Amino acid sequence: MSRANKVVLAYSGGVDTSVCIPYLKHEWGVKEVITLAVDLGQGDELQSIQQKALKCGADESLVIDAKEEFVTQYAYRAIKANALYENRYPLSTALARPLIAKLLVETAAKYGADAVAHGCTGKGNDQVRFDLAITTLNPSLKILAPAREWRMSREETIAYGEKYGIEFPVKKSSPYSIDCNLLGRSIEAGPLENPMTEPPEEIYLLTKSIQDAPNEPQYVEITFEKGIPVALDGQTLPPVELISRLNEIAGNHGVGRIDMIENRVVGIKSREIYETPALLVLIKAHEDLESLTLTSDVTHYKRAQVDLTYSRLVYEGMWYSPLKEALDVFIDKTQERVSGVVRVKFHKGNAIIVGRQSDNSLYTPSLATYSEDDEFNHKAAEGFIYIWGLASRIWASKTRSS
Numbered sequence: 001m002s003r004a005n006k007v008v009l010a011y012s013g014g015v016d017t018s019v020c021i022p023y024l025k026h027e028w029g030v031k032e033v034i035t036l037a038v039d040l041g042q043g044d045e046l047q048s049i050q051q052k053a054l055k056c057g058a059d060e061s062l063v064i065d066a067k068e069e070f071v072t073q074y075a076y077r078a079i080k081a082n083a084l085y086e087n088r089y090p091l092s093t094a095l096a097r098p099l100i101a102k103l104l105v106e107t108a109a110k111y112g113a114d115a116v117a118h119g120c121t122g123k124g125n126d127q128v129r130f131d132l133a134i135t136t137l138n139p140s141l142k143i144l145a146p147a148r149e150w151r152m153s154r155e156e157t158i159a160y161g162e163k164y165g166i167e168f169p170v171k172k173s174s175p176y177s178i179d180c181n182l183l184g185r186s187i188e189a190g191p192l193e194n195p196m197t198e199p200p201e202e203i204y205l206l207t208k209s210i211q212d213a214p215n216e217p218q219y220v221e222i223t224f225e226k227g228i229p230v231a232l233d234g235q236t237l238p239p240v241e242l243i244s245r246l247n248e249i250a251g252n253h254g255v256g257r258i259d260m261i262e263n264r265v266v267g268i269k270s271r272e273i274y275e276t277p278a279l280l281v282l283i284k285a286h287e288d289l290e291s292l293t294l295t296s297d298v299t300h301y302k303r304a305q306v307d308l309t310y311s312r313l314v315y316e317g318m319w320y321s322p323l324k325e326a327l328d329v330f331i332d333k334t335q336e337r338v339s340g341v342v343r344v345k346f347h348k349g350n351a352i353i354v355g356r357q358s359d360n361s362l363y364t365p366s367l368a369t370y371s372e373d374d375e376f377n378h379k380a381a382e383g384f385i386y387i388w389g390l391a392s393r394i395w396a397s398k399t400r401s402s
């Protein structure tokens with residue numbers, strides 16, 4: 001029985017998605033497989049990916065360059081939300097999924113496909129993100145996930161592909177599972193599965209070790225406009241270029257490595273290593289500029305209620321949910337005055353914010369100063385404190401007398 005007639009498959013060029021092509025055709029009776037590789041800045045992986053897909057038996061092979069959309073519609077939103085899952089992971093992989101899902105759905109409509117497919121297993125977060133995004137964007141599309149059902153080991157998967165003439169490079173295959181795009185790299189599996197094992201230096205490609213980082217510090221000024229980074233050292237840069245340049249600078253100074261145990265959506269704890277130099281720096285700088293330009297109540301509310309929730313929503317695959325969309329509106333409102341410059345000092349694994357300025361700065365020297373220019377009304381503080389502490393004093397007096 002055929003599971004679908006025409007399928008658009010999200011294609012990375014790796015073993016699993018390559019084997020998906022013959023599997024969909026021979027096991028699940030799919031007549032036509034169109035592969036879609038989305039260029040999100042993963043670099044080498046994309047080389048000759050179209051020929052590769054055709055060799056695996058794809059009927060048509062597409063590549064869409066979505067780098068700019070990825071930065072402006074996805075990464076910028078995360079920066080404005082200071083989005084760090086579990087306070088650490090800047091969601092570099094998670095942010096890519098709703099965009100790939102959207103392009104799958106659009107391509108399916110364009111080519112008259114009745115299904116879309118992906119190569120995710122049943123244990124990860126990415127299947128959740130893909131499936132939720134796809135069903136929200138087009139509930140009538142079938143979703144096929146061969147790797148979630150085929151129960152083949154790595155060796156069996158490779159053998160299956162070979163049966164259908166797919167050659168896998170003989171170079172000894174890496175024990176790691178790696179996801180990579182312009183925002184960073186996620187690395188797991190192999191020796192990293194032991195949480196006590198220090199990640200070997202060989203896994204890192206975007207960041208130097210602290211030891212190899214330059215001895216001299218480097219300063220960079222990042223300009224933000226309404227919460228969005230627009231320039232480095234005063235030079236306005238297109239979105240993709242700004243991220244690439246900052247990745248290089250920060251990575252060169254050993255900034256951007258994260259080693260964490262995280263809670264997956266499906267309940268599993270996993271150990272993942274990330275390299276996300278630019279994104280981490282941008283979030284840190286952005287957060288600092290917010291401290292200068294937002295009032296105390298907006299800052300506290302945003303950090304505690306909105307930013308935390310936002311990062312969880314993105315991680316858990318709720319990009320196209322009503323709550324996420326409503327929070328975007330709130331966040332955009334807060335960002336209207338988050339413009340200015342943040343000065344960052346890179347040195348030996350650190351990105352230290354050493355200065356910030358803004359035309360919308362709420363920092364008021366005449367109130368903050370301890371010098372003779374002080375204009376703050378000290379006397380008024382007395383009455384303020386009397387009333388501010390009143391309820392607590394009444395409560396405490398009862399405790400004492402009982």
Ligand code: ARG
Binds near residue numbers: 091094186187188272
């Ligand atoms: N844990 C990260 C996330 O869920 C990355 C997942 C992909 N990682 C990988 N090494 N293939 O967003």
